[in-house]
Amino acid sequence: MKNVLAIVLCALLLIVSVGAMADGQKVGVSMPTKDLQRWNQDGENMQKLLEAAGYTVDLQYASNDVQTQLSQIENMISEGADVLVIAAIEGSSLGEALTMAKDESIPVIAYDRLLMESDAVSYYATFDNYMVGTVQGTYIKEQLDLENAAGPFNLEITAGDPGDNNAGYFYQGAIDVLKPYIDAGKLVVKSGQVAFDDVATPTWATETAQTRAENILSSFYADGTNVDVWLCSNDSTALGVENALAANYTGTYPIITGQDCDIANTKNMIAGKQSMSVFKDTRTLAAQVVKMVGQILSGETVDVNDTETYNNNVIVVPSFLCEPVFADANNYKALLIDSGYYTEDQLK
Ligand code: BGC
Secondary structure (H helix, E strand, O other), X not given: OHHHHHHHHHHHHHHHHHHHHHOOOEEEEXXXXXOOHHHHHHHXXXXXHHHHOOOEEEEEXXXXXXXXXXXXXXXXXXXXXOEEEEOOOOOOOOHHHHHHHHHOOOOEEEEOOOOOOXXXXXXXXXEOHXXXXXXXXXXXXXHOOOOOOOOOEXXXXXXXXXXXXXXXXXXXXXXXXXXXXHXXXXXXXXXXXXXXXXXXXXXXXXXXXXXXXXXXXXXXXXXXXXXXXXXXXXXXXXXXXXHHHHHHOOOOOOEEOOOOOOHHHHHHHHOOOXXXXXXXXXXXXXXXXXXXXXXXXXXXXXXXXXOOOOXXXXXXXXXXXXXXXXXXXXXXXXXXXXXXXXXXXXXX
């Protein structure tokens, strides 16, 4: 009986304190698109956690259209948002809306992707983007034993969206590991496409990555030459490369990297069609951002762990970096199923 009373009391206290903390406060959450799996999860997680903490949530997806995102954010502002959480389609294109937020003293949190060219960004929460690339590059280095093996190995590269500030970090993290071996001729890029601008994939679209991979395969590997490894910055682009390989390639299947542990790609890892991914638990990021929102609105010190890296060309934005985790067919069960991220059925 005592226990029951204690539980009821605790629950009441929680409700009263959450109510006191968040009552009537409104959080606008602007997400880039529903087309890629992760943003659906990010949006759902944010909404669930914010509502549980007592906030009113205005969650919008912008169909990867910058104008739509701009007007959605402007609406959030005119409808009285107390805080904005924004995952930008194009980091540099939201200036007008950000200035409007600043004029109304609305704090802005850049979610996962940095908002560029603006002093109206209060905080940034993301995963360590450079580390994602380092994990991919190091995996390739170890799998091919680049230190000891004679090679040469054929490498192709598919990177992300030039409008997304993260894409450069992913690319650079991996290239910094691989460049010495490219320079030494142990890794050979037959297409000659190495520079970020040559390997980028606008909007991270699977179809665009697939078309480019098909062109590379038919131009440089149609004679039976093996492509030994394909560095892909994330899962949506890796999927494009995997589709292209399935249709246009007869050589030995390459090592392929990815990022996000999307369902389609996790299935491909289990089936041996993708070698690894980088797991970024969107629940962790959402929880961190909800914490930030609470700290901002109650005037507490906001938790950050990086005050140097993320310069948006106007200010260095105080950031909280979550840690990305290596994933492959050997550890996906513990990472993704045991942790409740996916059910076993979702991966069948
Ligand atoms: C995210 C990645 C994601 C990519 C495409 C990036 O900004 O950090 O996790 O794969 O966008 O959605």
